[in-house]
Amino acid sequence: SQTIHQWPATLVQPVGSPLSLECTVEGTSNPNLYWYRQAAGRGLQLLFYSVGIGQISSEVPQNLSASRPQDRQFILSSKKLLLSDSGFYLCAWSVQGPAYEKLFFGSGTQLSVL
Amino acid sequence: GENVEQHPSTLSVQEGDSAVIKCTYSDSASNYFPWYKQELGKRPQLIIDIRSNVGEKKDQRIAVTLNKTAKHFSLHITETQPEDSAVYFCAASRSGYSTLTFGKGTMLLVSP
Numbered sequence: 572s573q574t575i576h577q578w579p580a581t582l583v584q585p586v587g588s589p590l591s592l593e594c595t596v597e598g599t600s601n602p603n604l605y606w607y608r609q610a611a612g613r614g615l616q617l618l619f620y621s622v623g624i625g626q627i628s629s630e631v632p633q634n635l636s637a638s639r640p641q642d643r644q645f646i647l648s649s650k651k652l653l654l655s656d657s658g659f660y661l662c663a664w665s666v667q668g669p670a671y672e673k674l675f676f677g678s679g680t681q682l683s684v685l
Numbered sequence: 686g687e688n689v690e691q692h693p694s695t696l697s698v699q700e701g702d703s704a705v706i707k708c709t710y711s712d713s714a715s716n717y718f719p720w721y722k723q724e725l726g727k728r729p730q731l732i733i734d735i736r737s738n739v740g741e742k743k744d745q746r747i748a749v750t751l752n753k754t755a756k757h758f759s760l761h762i763t764e765t766q767p768e769d770s771a772v773y774f775c776a777a778s779r780s781g782y783s784t785l786t787f788g789k790g791t792m793l794l795v796s797p
Binding site: 605613614615616617620630661672673674675676677678679 | 691717719721727728729730731734774776778780784785786787788789790
């Protein structure tokens with residue numbers, strides 16, 4: 572069966588520090604991969620999605636970036652964090668093909684920028 | 686792009702009552718409408734979805750209805766239980782063309 576791993580679960584970082592969140596999927600190949608941010612009262616905001624290695628689409632321009640160095644690995648990064656980057660970050664995957672809209676989420680990372 | 690509005694933001698019911706959460710969407714080409722449930726501190730999970738070729742879908746105590754003309758869809762939970770307490774998100778997309786756009790969520794509180 573397919574599983575998605577996301578780490579760390581909790582992170583406290585000072586303003587201006589770098590960020591690296593990692594997500595990996597097991598049990599499937601060539602998945603679509605997504606990064607969402609969930610801020611209080613603002614629902615699920617899509618940040619990046621990828622349909623293949625090295626293919627990244629950005630939905631919201633900001634100081635975050637994403638990379639997909641391997642088929643089942645998705646990384647969210649920042650060179651300098653802002654206070655506004657605080658939130659709950661969720662990685663998700665879906666299959667390629669007709670059921671691509673069905674998302675399976677990771678357990679999330681609670682990021683606090685102080 | 687698509688815009689999804691969700692109401693209410695908070696809903697409190699007594700155990701055994703029914704709960705209804707409503708969403709409207711803006712893109713008439715959207716044809717896929719899922720609902721996700723997120724328990725406190727946990728990941729969102731898909732609970733039910735509907736495509737635009739049907740008007741209603743049921744799964745035990747949960748049902749979703751779709752009105753394409755009015756561009757709104759609703760989640761209905763009957764005989765609510767305390768374990769139904771969670772945040773529920775609706776979403777919409779146009780298959781093959783777009784990713785999901787989510788509503789802002791509804792916090793459902795079911796009191797024993």
